[in-house]
Amino acid sequence: MFAKIITKPGTALNNKTGSWRTGKKPKFLHKNCTGCRSCYLLCPEGCISGSKKSYDTDYEYCKGCxxxxxxxPVKDIEMIDE
Ligand code: SF4
Ligand code: SF4
Structure with a gap:
């Protein structure tokens, strides 16, 4: 009868979105990274971490988008087969 009231912000921590991948995943090459953080800032899952010129993803949450x-900007990440 009454809608459930949501009292806490949502989180994807309990959803292993890595299970959504369909055959491809990103590979961080660690050759040309400039540390611009574009990948870190724009990943919709927030699963990229790192610092300086070394970033990587957590495949438990990477959905392969x-x-x-x-x-x-320097093509330091490529999509590879699972
Ligand atoms: S991997 Fe690419 S997008 Fe990510 S921080 Fe390095 S240069 Fe920037
Ligand atoms: S492919 Fe994975 S690491 Fe890259 S932006 Fe998508 S969810 Fe993030």
């Missing part, structure tokens, strides 16, 4: 590959 490929946005990080598209936004990397």
């Amino acid at each position: 490929g946005i990080c590959v598209k936004v990397c």
